[in-house]
Amino acid sequence: MSELRRRILLALALIVGAIGLLFLQRSGYWAPIAGLIQPPLVGVQRSFSRAYYDFRDFLTAPRSLAQLQARNAQLEAEVAQLEAQVVTLREQTAQLDVLSALLGFAREQPASRYITAQVVGRDTNPFLRYLILDQGSDSGVQRGMPVVSQNGLVGRISEVTASASKVQLIIDPQSSVNAKIQGAATPAEGIVTGQPTGELVLTFVPQDATMKAGDLVVTSGLGGGFPPDILIGQIISVHKRDYELYQTATIQPRNDFSSLEILLIIVNFQPINVQPLESGVSTP
Amino acid sequence: MIWIIAVPLLILAALLQSAVLTQIQIFGGSLGLPLLMVLCWSILRPEEGLGWAALGGLFSDLLSGGPLGSTSIAFTIAALAAGQLQGRLWGRHPLIIMALALLGTGISHLVSLALLGFTGRPVDVGFALAYVTLPTAFFNTLFVLPVYGLLSRLHYATRGKPAVSELEE
Numbered sequence: 001m002s003e004l005r006r007r008i009l010l011a012l013a014l015i016v017g018a019i020g021l022l023f024l025q026r027s028g029y030w031a032p033i034a035g036l037i038q039p040p041l042v043g044v045q046r047s048f049s050r051a052y053y054d055f056r057d058f059l060t061a062p063r064s065l066a067q068l069q070a071r072n073a074q075l076e077a078e079v080a081q082l083e084a085q086v087v088t089l090r091e092q093t094a095q096l097d098v099l100s101a102l103l104g105f106a107r108e109q110p111a112s113r114y115i116t117a118q119v120v121g122r123d124t125n126p127f128l129r130y131l132i133l134d135q136g137s138d139s140g141v142q143r144g145m146p147v148v149s150q151n152g153l154v155g156r157i158s159e160v161t162a163s164a165s166k167v168q169l170i171i172d173p174q175s176s177v178n179a180k181i182q183g184a185a186t187p188a189e190g191i192v193t194g195q196p197t198g199e200l201v202l203t204f205v206p207q208d209a210t211m212k213a214g215d216l217v218v219t220s221g222l223g224g225g226f227p228p229d230i231l232i233g234q235i236i237s238v239h240k241r242d243y244e245l246y247q248t249a250t251i252q253p254r255n256d257f258s259s260l261e262i263l264l265i266i267v268n269f270q271p272i273n274v275q276p277l278e279s280g281v282s283t284p
Numbered sequence: 285m286i287w288i289i290a291v292p293l294l295i296l297a298a299l300l301q302s303a304v305l306t307q308i309q310i311f312g313g314s315l316g317l318p319l320l321m322v323l324c325w326s327i328l329r330p331e332e333g334l335g336w337a338a339l340g341g342l343f344s345d346l347l348s349g350g351p352l353g354s355t356s357i358a359f360t361i362a363a364l365a366a367g368q369l370q371g372r373l374w375g376r377h378p379l380i381i382m383a384l385a386l387l388g389t390g391i392s393h394l395v396s397l398a399l400l401g402f403t404g405r406p407v408d409v410g411f412a413l414a415y416v417t418l419p420t421a422f423f424n425t426l427f428v429l430p431v432y433g434l435l436s437r438l439h440y441a442t443r444g445k446p447a448v449s450e451l452e453e
Contacts, residue, residue: 004368007330011364014338018353018360021342022403025352037346041299045347048303121302123348126314126393126416127400127407130349132302158349166349173407196412197312258307 035161042164045120046134053261080150087216087231090183112227113268115139117147119260120164127196129172129257131155135265136163144225144271148264151254152231153177153219157265165265170232171198171257178222179232181215189220192232192251198258200233200251207247211238217251224272286442290325290336297321298343313419315427316389318344322359323366323388324432327381328439330367337363350396351403358395362388378429385428389421 024030117139121132135141137160147154147167155175159166168175171194179202181188188209190202202217215235221228233251240247297318305315318340326333341356348355366384393416397409 007334007364007367010334011360014334014360015357018338018341018356021345021353021356022351030352034346041295041346045299045303048299052304052307121299121347122306123350124298124301124306124318124344125348125350125355125396126316126420127397127412128348128350128405132347168349172349174405196407197415258309 031161038161039163042120042132042134045132046118049118049120077150084150084152084231087182087218088229092229112266114148114264115141115267117141117165117263117265119263127173129169129175129194129198130158131167131169131260131263133165133167133263133265134163136161136165138162140267141165141265142267146226146230146266146269146271148230148266149255149260149262151256152233153226154255154257154260154263156225156271167263169257170194171200171253177226177232178220179217180220181209181211181235182218184210184215186210189222190246190249192217200253202235202249202251203246205247205249207240207242207245209247211235211247211249213237217249226271227266227269286332287335289438289442290332291339294318294321294336294340295343297340298347301344302347310423311419312415313417313421313423315423316392316420317431319359319362319389319392320385320424320428320431321435322363323385324381324428324435325439326363326367327376327384327432328435333363333367334360350405351399354396354399354403357399358392361395362392365391381432382425382428385424386421389424390417393417393420 021030024033115135117133117135119131120134123130131154133141133147141157141160143157143160145157147156153170155167155169155172157165158168170177170192173194173196175194177192179190179192186209188205188211190205190209192200192202195201202211205211213235217232217235219226219228219230219232231254233253235249236252238247238249301317305317308314322333322337322340325336337359338356341359342353344355344359345352366388369384369387393413397407397412400407
């Protein structure tokens with residue numbers, strides 16, 4: 001047998017093996033195996049990322065200004081938190097005005113319960129945007145739970161093992177979040193999707209909706225995947241053409257997804273699976 | 285013997301990729317260390333390169349939200365191409381090694397994109413090739429020689445007696 005033929009046969013055997021793994025994952029039989037393999041990997045990964053963060057901070061922080069920088073970071077975090085609170089309060093006030101006028105009741109929103117998690121790794125596939133967190137089902141993390149930072153929405157848990165979880169970021173090309181423009185005069189709702197470059201685009205916004213650069217985009221809560229009124233980002237440009245059904249907008253995310261280190265997982269939010277209802281509607 | 289070194293080395297490369305290298309992005313691209321190691325080993329030892337590709341891809345997949353096995357397939361096809369082409373060209377000239385890194389990155393990314401599409405996660409191919417593959421291929425081409433140099437040392441340290449053809453080379 002020629003060398004080339006032998007290599008091609010070996011490559012085919014390896015590819016068949018890899019396809020087998022793919023089916024194993026799809027059928028759900030991979031999860032227990034992943035549960036065994038991933039904890040030690042995450043342990044080592046945690047040490048690597050800690051070392052990298054320390055090294056990066058050492059390189060970027062001017063020694064003489066260390067205290068000033070710490071104070072600045074603290075104040076920035078406080079400002080970001082207050083901004084997020086203002087956004088939530090403004091939205092709640094607007095909703096309360098409408099609901100009070102129409103129905104005469106005040107809206108109650110249960111306080112979210114969070115657990116903190118450290119980012120220990122990022123997706124090795126350059127076309128996907130996932131993070132690996134050091135908290136898993138042992139800490140109460142479940143698939144579908146929203147993940148936020150002090151700046152707003154980060155993503156949702158897509159995979160969980162006992163001691164780690166993977167988050168699909170909102171900038172992942174396969175991510176979609178129902179969103180609305182905060183405080184818009186006419187209802188402006190759409191879907192925020194990720195781009196391979198890491199940008200966000202708001203699509204499916206009706207032509208008659210009013211939106212402009214600078215408007216804040218928040219989760220709408222539609223579809224049951226995310227709680228409402230979590231800040232996503234700010235519109236930087238609107239693309240409206242008369243011959244198209246919908247208008248789109250490019251969004252500047254509030255989070256810098258390349259420098260996320262500590263995140264909050266909202267553990268008391270149960271995502272609602274509306275897919276069976278949707279398929280029921282579409283069936284003639 | 286080589287597998288005792290290869291397995292931890294490939295795990296280490298995947299961990300470094302996930303924890304450090306993905307954070308160092310310039311123009312949307314970052315160095316793909318596991319792929320470079322697989323390509324270099326395929327040039328040095330084509331018969332073992334395929335095994336490195338399958339394992340390197342699997343370890344990368346374990347640290348990815350993508351479909352399990354997809355990176356293994358992408359790396360295996362790239363390794364097969366690299367192993368085949370280098371023998372037909374001018375031996376192991378640095379320019380050939382750089383060209384193979386460029387080609388290997390392109391093949392691996394194209395296969396990866398196709399597999400993402402097949403598994404229901406389509407990505408805009410033109411966009412991805414322009415904004416992710418091109419810068420990544422640039423970095424891989426730039427850094428392939430140091431990686432090749434380090435793996436050459438491993439190759440010479442772990443091989444048995446040098447073959448006559450290699451001595452003539």
